[in-house]
Amino acid sequence: MHILLTRPLEDSNEMILRFQKLGNIVSHLPLISVESKNFEKINFDNFKGIIFTSANAIKFLDTKNINKKIHCFCVGNATEKKARNIGFQNVFSAEGNVNNLKEIILQNFNSSDGKLLYLSGEIISYNLDEQLIKSGYNIKRIINYTVKPIEKFDENFIDKLKLNMPEIVFVYSQNSAVSFLNFIKNYQLVDYWMNTNLMCLGEKTSSVLNEIKWKKIFLFSPGEEEFLLYKI
Numbered sequence: 001m002h003i004l005l006t007r008p009l010e011d012s013n014e015m016i017l018r019f020q021k022l023g024n025i026v027s028h029l030p031l032i033s034v035e036s037k038n039f040e041k042i043n044f045d046n047f048k049g050i051i052f053t054s055a056n057a058i059k060f061l062d063t064k065n066i067n068k069k070i071h072c073f074c075v076g077n078a079t080e081k082k083a084r085n086i087g088f089q090n091v092f093s094a095e096g097n098v099n100n101l102k103e104i105i106l107q108n109f110n111s112s113d114g115k116l117l118y119l120s121g122e123i124i125s126y127n128l129d130e131q132l133i134k135s136g137y138n139i140k141r142i143i144n145y146t147v148k149p150i151e152k153f154d155e156n157f158i159d160k161l162k163l164n165m166p167e168i169v170f171v172y173s174q175n176s177a178v179s180f181l182n183f184i185k186n187y188q189l190v191d192y193w194m195n196t197n198l199m200c201l202g203e204k205t206s207s208v209l210n211e212i213k214w215k216k217i218f219l220f221s222p223g224e225e226e227f228l229l230y231k232i
Contacts, residue, residue, distance in 0.1 A: 048114030
């Protein structure tokens, strides 16, 4: 089976190896680049808990002055793994669902316990901070990275792709979906996807790509990628 992955290489490496070990052909087409963003200096002593809804928020954070025993709430397994790798000890994971993350915070951190720090990118799919404020929490959101679409692609890669279109393509965010749609249109690939299954992380992601004719569209949560191979 031919699988197309679209996250940045750092986020795709593990999945590439896993799919290849299962005997699949894997192509890689990164649709976005992730860059650090200047942000105010943080006094971590002011916070009793920290929230990450992306591993990128950890990647662009200097964590040497953080008490690693602080409550650390992560949206999914990849973010949890990155948090543990840099030393966080008291880590909670929502397995890829921001709504679940909110519930985990409500269950494991009282509003009276202190202030929460929420590190995120510029664009978020769910206003977690606003929802927690409504629940009585004191929370500060700081944006420490930004996502930019990739606009130019390797023509040789595209020629090879046309000759061997993937059976499956994974798209992980609205930003990636917008970039993917532009890629499809700009390189005249609109009619090439009728035998490709589109795997999207959430309805907002899939809605961007609905105008393209796919064999089938599946919604998934992080960690379900391998399982999806057996659904088509």
